[in-house]
Structure formats: structure tokens, C-alpha cells
Amino acid sequence: MSNEISVDVAIIGSGTAGLGAYRAAKAHTDSVVLIESGAYGTTCARVGCMPSKLLIAAAEAVHHASHTEQFGVYTQGPVAINGQEVMARVKRERDRFVGFVLESVEAIPATDKIKGHARFINKDTLLVDDHTKITAKRIVIATGSRPSYPASFAELGDRLIINDDVFNWDDLPTSVAVFGTGVIGLELGQALHRLGVTVRVFGLGGAIGPLTDPELLTEANQLLAEELAIDADANVTHMKRVNNQVVISFKDAQGHEHTEHFDYVLAATGRRPNVDQIGLENTEVRLNNLGIPIFDRFTLQCDDQPIFIAGDANNDIPLLHEAADEGRIAGDNAGRYPDIRAGQRRTTIGVVFSDPQIAVVGRSYQQLQETHGQCGCFATGKVSFADQGRSRVMGINKGSLHVYGENGTGILLGAEIIGPRAEHLAHLLAWSIQQRLTVAQILEMPFYHPVIEEGVRTALRDLNSKLHLGPAMIKHCLDCGPGA
Template identity: 60%
Template sequence: MKQLTVDVAVIGGGTAGLSAYRAAKQHANHVVMIEGGPFGTTCARVGCMPSKLLIAAAEASHQAQSTDAFGVHIEGAVVVDSKQVMARVKSERDRFVGFVVEGVDSIPSEDKIEGYAKFVGTHTLQVDGHTQIHAERIVIATGSRPAYPQVWNELGDRLVVNDDIFDWDDLPASIAIFGPGVIGLELGQALHRLGVQVHMFGVGGNVGPLTDPAVREYATQTFKHEFPLYPDVKLEHMKRNGNAVDIRYVDDHGTLQDIKVNYVIAATGRRPNVDKLALESLSLDLDSKGVPIADPLTMQSSMPHIFIAGDASNQLPLLHEAADQGRIAGDNAGRYPTLQNGLRRSAISVVFSDPQIAMIGMTYQEAQRRLGACNCLVIGEVSFENQGRSRVMLKNKGLLRIYAEQGTGILMGAEMIGPAAEHLAHLLAWAHQQQMTIAQMLDMPFYHPVIEEGVRTALRSAADQLDSNSDCATTCMECEQEGMA
């Protein structure tokens, strides 16, 4: 058994782990990174990059089939060569992974330990059966994995998770996707536009990450118009039948339906990879899902020498958040016992569907909880159905809702579905991080004709409801204090 003593041990070699390792090395002499699987990131291998490659192919197909309204007619059918589609997806995916691997290869070999780690003491990690590490500080950056009901394993190889799709050489004729969240929407719509028969099912009525009932309803009806979507399905049964799966469900009209699909895709969320770390041997404070609770500004857990970052933290499972959290956790693990609050940016999330979905700052649900009880929530709204540039491009589907605080006029957040939402979200997130007011945002330049003019319309809608004489800031503070009491 090899014995090591180090300043910092980072468990995980993905986005958060790599960021943590590099940050810790700025302060500590001996830092190691432990990884049981391939070094690299979920994003490059099975997440954001390959999914966007599939979406890009789907957009090309959809655009080619949607030119008639412009008076541009393509003679003959648009043919999707699904084998060629997947060949490009995998080729470009491997190229992105290569860049990540190059970065990992630049790390000294003695700093990389291959194997799965678990705690055998408050400062001691056992890596498989070959190495025991005593670490003064530890960063948990073990990422996440797809999660689904274990009973579905009875479907055998007819059940796949989203990670598996990017190893396909060809596309199936039909699929059922369970989970109309970010991953389910992106992959489901893309596969539909590439010629796959898609049925999408959910429980509870949620579509994407949206919490605003008006935006969520708009999104639901928009996607339902394109492919079968049942956000709150009543599933009667799902059974394997040879090389297919039989599914019986009750549709929105109460009618019993039977379908047969080639595969079932589980897109029902991801689970932090902390269950095999033997955390029960520690006195860590855990949340209801067994995930260590970390301070969002320092990423320090309830045990001062242990930090947690990335998907394993169960805070915001996004690549840019993982990179930020890893940097903060590694920096503090390296400089410990001195701690420094890290930069936490305004929240921003995007679903690369068509229309796109985006959210920034506070969600509607959070804004209602903080401002709704004291009647201090102002909502500005715009529909993109008659927005000039959107209509010119025949991209005129969407709804943007902006949340502001009465009295101060400060932008609190926004939820939207619409054209170029990924770009609109960045503008709004930058304004949110600068704590701009609605009036200050309206003073910014808006060109004509651009989609951003829709943002101005929503801002004007909010401005019309603002009362500068309101004492909402004081009222809401009193409400919060009463609630805490």
C-alpha cells in the first residue's frame, strides 16, 4: 500500500476538479488530483458540446424544411443522413475532448492518481486498493451522473441515458424521453427534427427549468405543437417487448394510448457522485439528498478542512458554475486557514431549444417568495409574436417576463422563451450583476430593428408600474424579519 502525505487532495478530474487543482497549486506545494474514470469534463464528453453539435444538425434540417414561408422553395425532399450526422457529432466531440486532455496531460504525472477515493478518516483517503493519502485539506469535486428509477433497469439495453446517445452510430426510428427538463427538451427536439419519432413525458407539469407559470405554459404549448409532449403524464405501464418497449399512458384528453418505441431515454435529472465516498464516517452537515452543505462564497463545508465544488455540490450544475466553484474551493483549500470569498456571478441558465429558454437572477418563484408577500414585485412583459425583427425572421414565438422591486426599480431576475434568448439573457445578467435599475437599463442604447427592442418593451412595461415613492424595500425587510422570527 502506497502512503502519501499532501497539502491538498482534489477528488475528481472534471471541470471543477481541474479548476480546484490549479487554484490550490497557487498556494500549496503538494496537491494531487484523484480520478477513477477518464480525466476531462462532462461538458466536453457527454454534455454541452456534443448536444450542441446534435442541435446544430437539427437546426440545419429544420431551416431547410422551413423556407416556403419566405417564398424560397427547395425542390425535392430534405434528406437527413443520420450516420453522417452522428459521425460529425462524435468527431467534433473528440476534438473538444482532446483539448481538455491536452490540459490534463500538462499536469505532472505525480500529481495525478487514478482510482476511486473514499474517506477512511477525517483527513485520510483510500484510493482503490493501492494508495492511502493523508491530506491536510480535501476538495470534493466528483461531479454527477444520470439518475432514474431503478425499476427501469428491467428494460435492459432498450433504456439509455443522455450520455449514451453520443456513442450512437445511427439514429433510431422512435424514442420515448422521460424528463422534459433542460436535457430532455434539447435532445428530444433535436432528434425529432432529425427524423426520429419522439414522445416526451414528464411528471408534475414542469417544462425546462421554468418557474414562471405564464412562461412555462407558453413553452408547453409551443413544444406540444411540434411533437407529442405530456408534462404530467399518467403512465399505466412500460415493458420491454423484444427489441422495443411498449408504453401505455393516458393522454391529456383522458384517452388510453399505446405506443411502441425503439428506446427509452432517461433524462430525469442527475445525481451528485457523493454516495460512494463513505461520507457517513464523517460529521459533515448534509442536505436532504445526502450532499454536503457548502458555503456558496467559500465552498467550505461544515468540516473546515473539506471543500466541495461543481455538480457534487448540488447548487447550480452548470459548467461555468463548476469552474467558478472549483476555483473558489481550490483557492481556499490552498490558502487555508485563511479564507477568501470568491466572485459569485449573477445566475444565468440557457436551454438550447427552439425557441430558446433562459433565466437570469432570481427566478419567478424566488422573486414571489421575497417580494410577493409584501406586494413589492413588479413584472414587465413582452410577447415576441409581434416584435418587429422576430417577425421579419419568422422567429416570432416567445414571452419575456422581467422582475423588478417596487420602489427601488432594481432588476431582480427574468424568465423567458424566445428568439436569441441566449443573447438576451447575457444582457440581462450583466445588468443584474451591476444591480441596475429599470430606468438605468432604459437609458442604454437600443438599435433598430433588433430583437433586443423586445427587452426594451418589457422594461417599459415594468417602468409603467414602478412607484418611486414606494417604501417596499423597508416593507419587505420587515416581512423577512417577521418571517425569520
């Protein structure tokens, strides 16, 4: 052992949650170390939200250029896609975003950074590789997560890829089979398809992103299948590597057998928290059935121990803005321990940047069925974007919005969307939910004409009527303007 140190706070992991925890803890004590076993830089910047949106942006450019006829606009010949240039821009801009993160890491004093894999020896002692033993009064676990897939997939060798690998391509492949209909599978599957790659998406159990509302799930399946070869509840009968391709046999909805060949299989079947190799068994922290520490989601404290867990590592809400919030809460409490305080948890927002976009805000339909369903304590307001004015003008009039409100109080509880500009509608709804506004109060807000947001007003009016707090809906109401 070459080095032994004692600190007030040790933070394992330098991703979004870890960096947030470091800054918050430093507000209370200078005795803080940040431990990182891999490359500096966050999942979001390196292989997550930013590079995926760069790929999606290229795909959207192709899609828009290929669908101008509805406006009476015609381009000369088919749209040409240069895969090498597409990937060069993705990597160039990705590296730029990573550079911003690295700048913040470089600003951290060298004495506060330790490289290596940290493992608990006991509840207050960490061993980093074989070179440093750290005794810490408080510890924050911010170890992130990694892609997870069935063990049998490993037999595909280098024909199996994860989303990390996609963003290291120098060119686009000919064909990819995507397993998973969550955020990663939907976004990358549709983007690659629009960029000229032959894609088939295989799901399990009928899930489409974060949607839980049965009507919206059905609509999402139909809308995505209009463009993309997708089966949200696939029946794969055989998958085997043959030379440099993967041969997949599957049955369609009618029971017909098909066999197709792909260059790669993209495993987008979920992520696993990185808590299984850090020696938690050597602490006094209780673990759930998945091996994840049991923690308070408002303080991020594990049991009554001086150990906190934040970000993807706790498997609660694996999103960047949630990781940032959790990092601040965990770091603040580790810094001020034993003066533990509940941190602010914001209204949840989950967005899939597919087309149409998908979003779930606040409490989902499934969550409300569990908490309010038995007593019939919530109602659903609906709007279709098929004839919504601005959506139809722009030729993006697909999908629906469902909003959920509480009977009696009229408070807006949540929403699920598949439709145009859902990323923006989701924010308006989330802000309203966090302010605990009633449906009637939101309807008092200004709505311009013609905008897609008018669809939100229509859904809220429908909800207010079903909550028996407002008049029945009037089709094509004159005060809204045509096509609202």
C-alpha cells in the same frame, strides 16, 4: 498497501470543478494531487453541453431547410437526413473538444495525478482503490454527478439509455421515448425529432426546463406541443420491454388511452451527485437529507472542516460556468487554508437550447414569490415576440419575455424567457443584474433598430411603468421604429 503519501491538498475528481480547484490550489502550494476514477475529460465535453449542441446544430439545419416557404423560397423535394453522417460529425467534433481538455490534463505533472476511486477513511485520509493511502491537510470534493432514474427503468435492459449513450450512436434510431422535460429531455427530444426520429416526451408535474412563471409555463407547453409530441404532466399507465422494443401505454389530457412502441427509452429524469460512495460517513461533515454535505456557497467549505465541495457534487447550480467558478473558489480556499475567503458568485443564468429557446436569469418568478411575494414588493414587465419587428422579419416570432423589478428601488431582479435568441438576451440581462442596475438605468442604454433586443426595452418600459417609476406604455411608440 503499496503507497502512502502526505499532501497539502487532495482533490477528488478531474472535471471542470476539479481542474479549476487544482489550478487555484497550486497558486498557494506545490503539494497538490488530483484523483480521478474514470476517464479524464469533463462531462460538458464528453456527454453534455458540447455534443448536445452538435446534435442540435444538425437538427436546426434540417429545420431551417424544411421551413423556407414563408420567405417564398422553395427547395426541391424533402430534406434528406443521413443519420450515420450526423452522428459521425457529432462524435468527431466531440472528440476534438475532449482533446482540448485532455491537453490540459496532460500538462499536469504525473506526480500530481492518481488514478482510482477515492474514499474517506477519516476526515483527512483517503484510500484510493487498494493501492494508495493519502493523508491530506485539506480535501476538495469535485466528484460530479451521474444520471438518475427510477429503479423500475432498469428492467428495460439495453433499451434504456441516458444522454451519454446517445453520443455513442453510429446511426439514428427510428423511435425514442424521452422521460423528462428538463434541459436534457427538451434539447435531445426536439433535436432527435427534427432529425427524423419519432419522439414522444413524457414529463412530470408540468415542469418545462427551468421556467417557474405560470404564464410562461403555459406558453412553453403550447409552443413546444405545436411541433413535438410532449406532455409535461404525463399519465403513463404501463411500460414494458417486448423483444427489442419498449411498449408504453399512457393517457392523454382528455383521458384517452394510447399505446406506442419505441426503440429506446431515454431517461432524462435528473442527475445525482456522486457523493454517496466516497465514505462521507467517516468524516465529521454534516449531511443534508439528500446525503450531500452542508456547505457555505460563498466559500464552498463544509461546516468548519478543511473539506470543500465544488461543481455538480454539491447539487447547487449544476452548470459548467458555475462549476468552474466553484472549483476556483474551493481550490483557492483549500490552498490558503485557514485563511478562508468568500468567492465571487455571479448572477445565475440557465439556458435551454430548444426552439424557442428558454432562459432564466437572476432570481426566478418562484424565488421572488417566496422572498417578495407576500409584501407585493416586485412587479413584472412583459413583452410578446409575436409582433416584435426583427423576430417577425426572421420568422421566429414566438414566445415572451418577463422581467422582474423591485418596488421602491427599481432594481432589476430577474427574468424568464421563452423566445428567439434567449441565450443572448439572457446575457444582457444577467450583466445588468450583476451590476445592480435599475430598470431606468438599463433603459438609458443604446438600443439599435431593428434588433430582437428591442423586445427587452419594451419589457423594461412596461416594468418601469408598473413600478411607478416611468410613464405608461405607448403602443407602437414612434421613437422605437416600427415593430420594436
